[in-house]
Amino acid sequence: MKVTTSKSKNSESFYITQSYIDSNGRSTSKRIRKLGTLKELTETLSTDRDGVMEWAREQARLETENYKREKEAKTVLVPFHADRQLDYGCQKLYKGGYLFLQSVYYGLGLDRVCRKIRDRHKFQYDLNAILSDLIYTRILEPGSKRASYRAAMDYLEKPSYEEHDVYRALDVLASECDFIQSEAYSTSSPNGIDMGTICASPTMMWGVSSPISPISSGMKKGSAP
Numbered sequence: 001m002k003v004t005t006s007k008s009k010n011s012e013s014f015y016i017t018q019s020y021i022d023s024n025g026r027s028t029s030k031r032i033r034k035l036g037t038l039k040e041l042t043e044t045l046s047t048d049r050d051g052v053m054e055w056a057r058e059q060a061r062l063e064t065e066n067y068k069r070e071k072e073a074k075t076v077l078v079p080f081h082a083d084r085q086l087d088y089g090c091q092k093l094y095k096g097g098y099l100f101l102q103s104v105y106y107g108l109g110l111d112r113v114c115r116k117i118r119d120r121h122k123f124q125y126d127l128n129a130i131l132s133d134l135i136y137t138r139i140l141e142p143g144s145k146r147a148s149y150r151a152a153m154d155y156l157e158k159p160s161y162e163e164h165d166v167y168r169a170l171d172v173l174a175s176e177c178d179f180i181q182s183e184a185y186s187t188s189s190p191n192g193i194d195m196g197t198i199c200a201s202p203t204m205m206w207g208v209s210s211p212i213s214p215i216s217s218g219m220k221k222g223s224a225p
Contacts, residue, residue, distance in 0.1 A: 001032065001064040003056040012038040014052065016060045018067075035059060095154045098136035105132050109187040110180075117176050125165040131173065133159055134166070145170070 004017040014035040022028050035041065041052045086092060105111070114128035133155070137148035149163045173180070 001060040003060050014056045016063050094156045108184045113183045125161045129160050130169045
């Protein structure tokens with residue numbers, strides 16, 4: 001919010017104005033409240049124009065704080081129609097619990113690791129999407145590789161790969177086990193992530209506090225998810 005003025009031949013009016021972006025992406029503004037004319041305000045506040053402007057700016061600040069509070073407490077209503085039936089076979093419920101794990105995953109730079117591996121092996125499927133989904137489902141809904149793929153189908157972001165790509169990716173992940181562990185470990189410290197000793201399986205990487213070798217639980221082809 002800011003203070004704007006409008007001058008006419010015989011008077012000057014003070015307004016609180018709000019700037020915003022309209023539906024066409026253009027910057028515009030609208031008047032929120034008229035504070036009064038200069039003559040009215042100088043008489044009411046017993047001050048000069050500078051005093052009126054200082055008072056008006058304080059009013060704009062208070063209006064801004066009130067707007068922010070109302071926006072934070074605003075209730076969003078989702079309309080439902082009792083006379084309408086849901087479309088058959090159309091998914092209405094999605095799982096979003098994996099979203100809080102994304103910051104850890106990308107904080108470890110595993111997406112960059114996947115790009116490096118992809119450039120070496122020249123495959124077409126999305127290794128980053130496969131590895132991230134396998135990790136999320138291993139933590140949230142442990143199960144087989146097939147069950148992990150089906151669980152990921154209910155996520156807000158559906159898998160961008162096919163089920164058979166998961167089995168192909170596991171061979172690559174197993175062969176790149178040492179590289180993935182070393183990259184994740186080197187990235188964890190600068191980002192403030194205390195990984196301890198990193199252990200890995202073809203579908204999971206996690207930090208443990210026990211003093212075991214990082215390679216002792218390395219990826220092996222065909223091991224369980």
